[in-house]
Amino acid sequence: MELPVQQFRTKGEQGFLDMFEQAADALPGARDPFVSGLRRNAIEAYGRLGLPHRRVEVWKYTDLRSRLTDAYPLISATGTAVGETELSRAIGSDFAALPSYRLVLAQGDLRADLSDLSGLKAAGVEVISLARALEKPSAWLKKTLGQVNPREDDPVLALNTALMTGGVALRIGADVSLDKPIHLIQFDGKGEAASAVTRNVVIAEPGSSAMVLESYGSFGIGGLQRNAVTEVIINDKAALHHVKLQREGGDALHLTTWLLKIGADARYDAFQFSLGAALARNQIYAQFTGEGSQANISGAFLLRDRQHCDTTILVEHLVPRCGTRELLKAVLDQEARGVFQGKIIVAPGAQKTDSKQMARGLLLSEGAEFDSKPELEIFADDVVCGHGSTSGQIDEDLLFYLEARGIPEPEARALLIQAFVGEALERIEDEGLREAFTKAAADWLGVSTG
Amino acid sequence: MLEIKNLHLNVEGREILKGVDLTLPQGEVHAIMGPNGSGKSTLAYVLAGKKEYEVTAGTVTWKGEDLLAMDPSERAVSGVFLAFQYPMEIPGVATMTFLRTAVNAVRKARGEAELSTPDFLRFVREKAKLLRIDPEMLKRPVNVGFSGGEKKRNEILQMALLEPALCVLDETDSGLDIDAVRVVAEGVNSLRAPDRTMLVITHYQRLLNYIVPDRVHVLSDGRVARSGGPELALELEESGYAEFEAV
Numbered sequence: 001m002e003l004p005v006q007q008f009r010t011k012g013e014q015g016f017l018d019m020f021e022q023a024a025d026a027l028p029g030a031r032d033p034f035v036s037g038l039r040r041n042a043i044e045a046y047g048r049l050g051l052p053h054r055r056v057e058v059w060k061y062t063d064l065r066s067r068l069t070d071a072y073p074l075i076s077a078t079g080t081a082v083g084e085t086e087l088s089r090a091i092g093s094d095f096a097a098l099p100s101y102r103l104v105l106a107q108g109d110l111r112a113d114l115s116d117l118s119g120l121k122a123a124g125v126e127v128i129s130l131a132r133a134l135e136k137p138s139a140w141l142k143k144t145l146g147q148v149n150p151r152e153d154d155p156v157l158a159l160n161t162a163l164m165t166g167g168v169a170l171r172i173g174a175d176v177s178l179d180k181p182i183h184l185i186q187f188d189g190k191g192e193a194a195s196a197v198t199r200n201v202v203i204a205e206p207g208s209s210a211m212v213l214e215s216y217g218s219f220g221i222g223g224l225q226r227n228a229v230t231e232v233i234i235n236d237k238a239a240l241h242h243v244k245l246q247r248e249g250g251d252a253l254h255l256t257t258w259l260l261k262i263g264a265d266a267r268y269d270a271f272q273f274s275l276g277a278a279l280a281r282n283q284i285y286a287q288f289t290g291e292g293s294q295a296n297i298s299g300a301f302l303l304r305d306r307q308h309c310d311t312t313i314l315v316e317h318l319v320p321r322c323g324t325r326e327l328l329k330a331v332l333d334q335e336a337r338g339v340f341q342g343k344i345i346v347a348p349g350a351q352k353t354d355s356k357q358m359a360r361g362l363l364l365s366e367g368a369e370f371d372s373k374p375e376l377e378i379f380a381d382d383v384v385c386g387h388g389s390t391s392g393q394i395d396e397d398l399l400f401y402l403e404a405r406g407i408p409e410p411e412a413r414a415l416l417i418q419a420f421v422g423e424a425l426e427r428i429e430d431e432g433l434r435e436a437f438t439k440a441a442a443d444w445l446g447v448s449t450g
Numbered sequence: 451m452l453e454i455k456n457l458h459l460n461v462e463g464r465e466i467l468k469g470v471d472l473t474l475p476q477g478e479v480h481a482i483m484g485p486n487g488s489g490k491s492t493l494a495y496v497l498a499g500k501k502e503y504e505v506t507a508g509t510v511t512w513k514g515e516d517l518l519a520m521d522p523s524e525r526a527v528s529g530v531f532l533a534f535q536y537p538m539e540i541p542g543v544a545t546m547t548f549l550r551t552a553v554n555a556v557r558k559a560r561g562e563a564e565l566s567t568p569d570f571l572r573f574v575r576e577k578a579k580l581l582r583i584d585p586e587m588l589k590r591p592v593n594v595g596f597s598g599g600e601k602k603r604n605e606i607l608q609m610a611l612l613e614p615a616l617c618v619l620d621e622t623d624s625g626l627d628i629d630a631v632r633v634v635a636e637g638v639n640s641l642r643a644p645d646r647t648m649l650v651i652t653h654y655q656r657l658l659n660y661i662v663p664d665r666v667h668v669l670s671d672g673r674v675a676r677s678g679g680p681e682l683a684l685e686l687e688e689s690g691y692a693e694f695e696a697v
Contacts (some may be wrong), residue, residue, distance in 0.1 A: 361484035405552035419542025
């Protein structure tokens with residue numbers, strides 16, 4: 001006899017299903033069979049998986065189900081005034097003014113008036129607004145969307161595919177070498193509590209070299225649930241610097257997923273800097289599919305109050321002779337919590353894999369917590385893989401040394417915290433960007449960098 | 451002038467200093483010698499303000515003020531300088547940044563203007579040259595990857611830059627070969643001045659061949675057991691510390 005099984009759903013869980021049913025016909029691409037099929041499959045997958053909770057191993061430290069008690073309605077481009085003032089306020093004037101090819105997404109809408117579309121075109125980068133592209137997807141978008149590094153077990157990604165309303169697709173032409181970063185600013189502000197669901201695609205064609213900076217900011221909004229996904233293809237001999245600044249408002253929930261496929265003799269350098277949001281999860285899924293490539297993924301958190309930030313990285317070495325370096329530095333004050341989960345899988349035959357993971361937490365108070373879980377799954381015998389993790393307080397002997405040189409204790413502490421974060425910031429090659437991050441760290445500490 | 455009276459001090463519940471009396475008149479150089487475990491380094495640290503030490507009795511008066519009531523940074527600003535026996539390595543802080551922060555913190559607290567970048571660079575280069583410090587070394591993080599000799603020279607460089615009124619040198623000769631001792635001693639001697647008092651702590655007499663003290667004190671079991679002129683150091687070199695360890 002078969003018993004009828006009724007799956008229990010929380011209010012938040014059910015809310016996203018209801019939202020989809022209500023919004024489906026109005027979502028971009030609703031009349032395109034490819035896009036609507038993609039969405040339908042995704043919402044079904046989400047329905048099976050539900051929202052992740054602490055008994056799901058990869059969500060052990062970040063119980064999304066208990067935090068997402070309500071599904072906020074999808075944000076819509078209401079024509080809210082967004083100008084330089086708002087952008088500066090959201091992500092900081094140093095970043096807003098950074099020399100770059102700027103692309104601004106406000107409420108998911110690509111704002112041509114604030115973006116340098118002609119500059120990008122002239123430089124050899126194709127840019128399309130995803131909202132528009134979904135209505136009539138091109139052949140290359142169909143081959144890419146949802147297929148770069150599909151993760152069928154990820155409900156956050158499934159929700160994104162089902163509900164994505166905007167974003168940009170970028171194609172950096174073969175052998176194009178950009179002279180300044182592409183700065184993609186995603187800003188949401190002013191209005192009722194809302195969900196912002198965006199999807200970006202970055203294709204680095206063979207031999208190209210570029211930097212993509214993604215900045216996220218929000219303020220003046222009753223509550224923001226952000227779910228942003230970037231699918232990235234790094235083709236053979238391409239080099240991509242991929243940087244993220246997360247400076248969301250204090251009550252925001254921020255979920256981002258980067259899905260990567262790295263070809264042969266390619267280079268990928270990622271850096272993620274997290275300052276804002278009440279709860280944030282940065283997911284990175286990377287796959288090496290061509291030999292002789294290198295990925296460096298680093299990041300820093302500066303958190304206080306009851307902020308929670310989780311970086312979860314899965315790197316799959318499917319082919320020989322690739323290298324991965326991961327470094328995370330977390331500064332945690334008051335009751336903040338930092339999470340690092342890094343898993344590296346070395347597939348059978350992926351010989352000469354060279355990987356190293358390091359995560360360090362600096363706890364500035366008794367109530368702060370750092371959870372670190374590096375993992376290795378190795379199915380090849382000729383590899384070098386290592387990982388390490390530390391968690392501790394400021395070294396009192398170092399502090400005494402600085403104070404004994406006349407540096408007052410608060411300044412000495414700040415200097416040691418800056419030094420701690422500095423090790424991760426040093427990984428940013430671009431000097432202007434590194435300085436902007438260094439200054440952001442100093443601002444967080446309340447010291448001047450003079 | 452520095453005046454230490456009947457100083458008693460516990461470290462983790464154990465009494466290390468058991469009534470130290472010592473007076474250093476302005477401009478004089480005094481040496482403290484003694485066997486291992488006699489409390490020499492503890493005395494150096496308590497003058498600089500190490501926090502976990504518990505002073506149970508006695509006083510330390512510096513320029514007429516209660517030194518023990520001051521924070522470590524206040525002591526540094528008031529002219530107290532400790533050259534560490536084991537200088538700390540600080541990854542992520544460039545030596546130049548560290549030196550500049552320290553010099554400007556001290557200048558600011560003394561009501562002097564902060565040095566401009568070019569003025570500061572000139573100032574550091576001039577002092578570094580005297581100590582035969584390679585300017586490349588100053589670009590590296592503080593003491594990271596420095597040899598023993600480089601670390602000690604870096605201490606003396608800091609002393610030269612901060613221009614203290616009281617220099618406490620804690621076993622600055624330890625771990626150095628004779629050539630390195632000579633370089634460090636030359637650096638210290640160049641800083642001798644009528645308004646600068648020095649307390650040179652050492653286990654061995656050899657450093658005192660280069661830095662000739664006005665007075666020598668022997669610390670034994672947490673007290674000053676004997677005081678004398680420079681000849682006392684030579685005498686100890688002959689006889690060793692056996693007489694004091696037996697106490």
